[in-house]
Amino acid sequence: MKKLIILIILGTFFQSKAQSNQFYSDAYQTIDNMLNDKQQYSFKEAVFGVENAYYQGKLDIEGLNRKIGFLTSFCNRLVKNRKLSYSEKDAEKVNKYAAIYTVICQSTPVIFGNDTIKYKPFTYDFEDVFGHKELSNLFVSKLLDTQKGNCNSMPYLYKILAEELGVDANLALAPNHVYIKHNIKSIGWYNTELTSGIFPIDAWLSASGFIHLDAIKNGVFMKALNNKESLALLLVDLANAYNRSFPDNDGSFALKCAERAIQIYPYLPNALLLQAETHTKQFQKLMKEQNTKDIQATLSNPKAKELFDIMNKEYTHIHKIGYRSMPEEMYLDWLVSLKTERSKYEDTRLQK
Template sequence: MKKYLIYCILFFSCFCTTAQKQEKLFEQSYALLDSMLEDKTAFNFKKAVFSTENAYLNGKLDTRALNKNIAFYTNLAKSIVASKTLVYGEKDRETVNKWFSIFQVMCDTVPFYLKERQYISKPFGYDFTDVFGHQSKESLFVSKLLTNHKGNCRSLPYLYKILAEELGVDANLALAPNHVYIKHKSERHGWYNTELTSGIFPIDAWIMASGFVHVDAITNGVYMKALDNKESIALLLVDLANNYNAIYPENDGTFVLKCAETAIKAYPHFGTALILRAETHKKQIEEEKDNQVASKRFTLLEKEYQHIHEIGYRNMPEQMYLNWLVSLKTERNKYENKNLNTINKK
């Protein structure tokens, strides 16, 4: 009996230590993201992304292997830049060439040589398994994308932005209902969209075709806005909060609200962060035993939901989202930006 008690105590002690370690990882990731909002020079999207993933994985992320993978794709993009030239003569030619090299690395079959032998780098594919991360948040991770070579509308543009950062150029994330994509601005074409899930450059009409982009959402920057680096960190803060909710489903909302409030401060009309804050408040109200306190909080909650609706945020049902995503391939000729087809590799 005494031995059994000792085993129980040791097990409980190890469990507590592991839980405390993971809590600390979440707090460290939050601190890192917050520091990048306070100090522009501290911004490092790769480091920020991996910190959120590492917290969820309880410190088991193999960043050394991931950095090696990223270095490979960065060097592959550099080799494309060095060996081929775009039919594009504007002064931002060097930057645009880097953007197209990243696109080619991610969306095309690219031959490369190693010790005088030719190899093939295959394009990244779309993973229709657990698209929304319901089974595991890991399904949305860049680390999973680099390991399995399949990703989704979150991990693919995140990796694109990481590779752009490695090449020394900017890449703006942008949002549509349930979706993340890339926006660029070139001297010749102005703003244009880059869609990694299907490997084309769609016009804005494709995003509007979803039926869930209200004009107020465009005006207020909820959707279709080219996000700056601070707003990109806001996305990761919500990722961190969602990862925390997945690990600790019975949490009291303190950490989640801290992430949501910081994200909203950086990106005031970030619909997903506003929804996260409201849903967390709703959960707290449901658990509140004082009816008067709950009533006051409910009044505030109604105002939060009203504000979310007024700025134009709309959420698309999951099956409709998948159908809309597939439409980009089935109706490619209808939605592809034809102007960008003139920029061919020599």
């Protein structure tokens, strides 16, 4: 009996510690302050805040800022020392976009004194691309430390560098994927795919077969996210990191993040899924507490019935607005198709 009481006390203590973890609370507050215009917007600060929460304050933010500073200086040097064959009024902005693309995606000769060395670009890391084994494989800090990243960390780094250079950069979503959208005077909107270093047309995105027309109409996928919508995306990242740190939490922090993100971006698929999946976990927990696998038996509990109705309503809404999930095993094939069928999907307007 004493052992049982001790286990209950310890369980309550660790659950309480999870719910009130200061690093996650601080990261949430920082993002929320930016959303409420109570704090100066900084995508970089918000990203590193999420990652630092996961590392429980042990992230070397000063070291990361030095690396960001080096890359920013490198971009500025490229802007200063080369001229694009582009003469529209937004040439300065476009030149900065080109510099960031070069630094992330292309080998570049760099002169140091009398020596010339080849700067090696960032590359796609095909190991654990969804962060199932280790969530930090999705982090910008991991990308900066290893020069290897994925469709999460590479567009985040691009956006950070753009803002360090004083220009905007729009994140955009596809199933399991993040990329960059830009709008320039010569051609309007175009896509930048950093995982393969290519500028694909929208047809490549829809070629996956998992982007429903309703999802495009509703801005679920292929929408250029503004800065606040990008912060909403980071709230989902924060909740996912929290769930990984404290897998037995009660779901309240994840729901807090999801609901705030949905307030900013009602059709953000990551947030809508997080909300529905959290309610599902809460329902499954009630089933476990009742020691049953019978859904109907669980529904006799009014709280369980309420959760069941909520999550069904949420999943119905997600499907109604056009969201379709892409099987993970198909994702890499779809991503690789951009290189293998480059001539079919590359935006030729950028070659003129």
